[in-house]
Amino acid sequence: MTRPGLFLTFEGIDGSGKSSQARLLADHLRNLGHDVVLTREPGGSAGAEEIRSLVLEGDPDRWSAETEILLFTAARRDHLERTIEPALAAGKVVICDRFADSTRMYQGLSRGDLRGLVDQLHRLMIGREPDLTVLIDMDPETGLARAKGRQGTEERFEDFGLDLQQKMRAGFLTLADEFADRFRVIDGNRDMDSVARDVTDIVTQALR
Numbered sequence: 139m140t141r142p143g144l145f146l147t148f149e150g151i152d153g154s155g156k157s158s159q160a161r162l163l164a165d166h167l168r169n170l171g172h173d174v175v176l177t178r179e180p181g182g183s184a185g186a187e188e189i190r191s192l193v194l195e196g197d198p199d200r201w202s203a204e205t206e207i208l209l210f211t212a213a214r215r216d217h218l219e220r221t222i223e224p225a226l227a228a229g230k231v232v233i234c235d236r237f238a239d240s241t242r243m244y245q246g247l248s249r250g251d252l253r254g255l256v257d258q259l260h261r262l263m264i265g266r267e268p269d270l271t272v273l274i275d276m277d278p279e280t281g282l283a284r285a286k287g288r289q290g291t292e293e294r295f296e297d298f299g300l301d302l303q304q305k306m307r308a309g310f311l312t313l314a315d316e317f318a319d320r321f322r323v324i325d326g327n328r329d330m331d332s333v334a335r336d337v338t339d340i341v342t343q344a345l346r
């Protein structure tokens with residue numbers, strides 16, 4: 139008999155610190171003896187990691203929002219089939235850095251209102267929501283400065299600038315109200331340890 143796993147996601151704007159928090163949570167739960175799979179989107183499976191470089195590198199206008207929805211959803215489907223679903227079926231805790239809520243925001247809001255299209259394709263090809271989503275809320279200017287400070291090659295969305303980050307922040311907070319049953323919002327404008335303590339509290343409750 140396997141118990142059903144737990145599917146946790148982290149969301150937030152670029153530079154919100156969610157990737158570090160996802161890592162800290164994974165370490166914490168492993169220390170408590172949980173079997174944890176820490177993964178990310180776009181990516182998390184071999185095929186999806188290949189799609190990741192297509193969507194995150196290059197000019198901001200490389201893809202239309204519609205094409206991006208297809209690419210992110212293709213990556214997500216592969217990730218779900220090969221990584222997430224097998225782990226949940228084996229009773230593991232899956233912690234995913236971004237999931238479908240990022241597509242609802244970035245592709246659904248960044249260049250006009252395509253939320254309906256995102257949701258339609260999600261229903262058709264993914265059809266699964268996380269059990270719990272932690273939104274790390276962060277001041278857009280601070281977030282963008284942090285993200286830009288990394289000097290990486292995956293900067294397509296950072297290159298859309300501060301306007302996009304502000305829109306994404308407001309959008310995520312609205313989304314948290316829309317899916318209030320699974321969203322928990324944490325103030326990310328604090329030191330990492332304080333944020334991590336809040337994350338641990340929330341997840342510990344969910345695991346009970």
Ligand code: TYD
Pocket residue numbers: 151152153154157179180194210235236237238240241242244245285295296
């Ligand atoms: P991520 O690796 O989380 O970047 P960071 O660590 O800087 O927060 O995400 C990379 C980018 O991918 C981010 O700018 C948001 C974008 N993205 C989408 O536009 N749509 C999606 O569905 C996902 C999962 C990510």
